Amino acid sequence: MKYSKQILSCMLAMVLLSACSENTTKNVENNTDHSIEKQEQTDQKKVEETTNGESTNTESDQTKDSQTAVDDQTTNLDDKDQKVNNQADVIASIKKELNTKLPVLLPSQLPIKEGNYLTATTKIEKNKYTIVFYETKKRTPINDTSLKKNSLEKLILAKYSVVKYNSLEKANEVIGFEDFSKVGGQKMNLGHNIIGYQDAGAGALWTSWNEGRWALATHTRTTKPELGLALAKQAVDFLEKNTLPIPKPNGSIRLDAIKSTENNVKWQHNNIVYSIEKVKNPLDALKIATSMK
Template identity: 50%
Template sequence: MNAIGRVLSLLVIINLLFACSNDKVEVKTNAENSKSDTQVKEDKNKNDKIEGTYNTKNEVGKTNNVLTEDEVLKAIKTQLKTDLSKILPSQLPLNRGKHLTATTKSTANYYEVVFMESDRPIAINNKALKNKQQATVIARLKVKKYASLAKSSEQIAYEDFSNLGGQKVDLGYGISGYQDAGAGSAFISWNEGRWALTARARTTESKQGVKLAKEATKFLETNTLPIPKPNGLVHLDVEHSGNRISWQKEKIVYLIDQVKDPMDALKIATSFEN
């Protein structure tokens, strides 16, 4: 083979080697792109689920993306745009077979969550939640930061009932309540630590008020309310209206209301982290 032939042969071999190298690079690049696309899809699906969007923003979600109660609570936090620490109850009194959902509002120094239950999964802040036939309110949480400790204390209006008089009633566990009446209502009030508690009933059903106070006292022997700084207030109602629990974390006030059953209100409050 002459010199020119040898040069041509060498050029052919170099071209073949270069082509094979490009093929390998292209295969590797395609594999990497495929892996990247898969990861993006997995991340998107994960984010869609935790945001509670289910499948659409304006329609009732489908059951193939049912979230657990804990997942819904985590998703609620992502909806709150606030400078405050996002503190929610860890448990809510859902009826069997119902699904937890919610509507939210928030500003820098305020947030509100209306917890709801529905027959089918419904995304958080979905338009369908405005329809009372689609979802039922089970509780509301309002958290607000006030300008001063004095302002937040006004929202609690803590009282030491032992100083106010009234008929003394033994509630058990070494706790005494004080019974009073007025404007058609019978109240039995007592203190536990930094908490002031009241159970209300109609004057014609005052025994039911005492019964509720004793039931609450028993429950709180094994379940702990949040530690208030400095005080907290519990108002329980035999008639399942006006139940509310509020407490301070200095300038910040937490309020639970719109709970029908007074014992459910206590269960929600005691599920908060101290």
């Protein structure tokens, strides 16, 4: 009987130890699971914060880039607007100065370099007004006293005048219109189905042609014949895309491939003659004439 009690005691002890071991294992497992779950939640939160941070930064960078592009575009537009407004303001100021009974017809655009400014002087007479356009490094009011100096001759863009003559015959003489197909000369193909006529004399070579009511001619030396022909073709090509004023009855154009101050455009409205002179670049003379409004 005593032996049996001992056995029972051992068995009871073993049962108690087994139960404690199971509880300990479950507690460890529960703690482990809770720690893992908590760590996973922490890691997920960090990932979300990182992702949100990257998204916010990306959106911020994109916003900055877009704003920079808009600012750059605005700056470019501002530069162009300033250039256009400068010329428009000068032309508007000139119109106010022209207290005349003659028709007021002015160019809307003159070829000036980027960063430079347009200004002018005006002179009004009984049957004539004259405008001298200048290109300056700084803004200068029209008719400013600084523009009266002879040293500013090199800054002249163009000289424009409108003159009323006493008769149509006198105005016709100033224009000097010619039908070059009747004058004759060596035929030259100028492009766009236009035929020019070359004529040489006294060391000068002329390439002449007609477009509507206009008589046009380029000048060069006989030693450089290619310059006159090339300029004639450039003029024909330019006028294919740009429209000259409609003369009544006629107009004449001289473009010089050698002398930079011999370019001029003239046209008439009955006995009133419009003239553009002193333009250094021959094609610029055409650009000014085709911008008349």
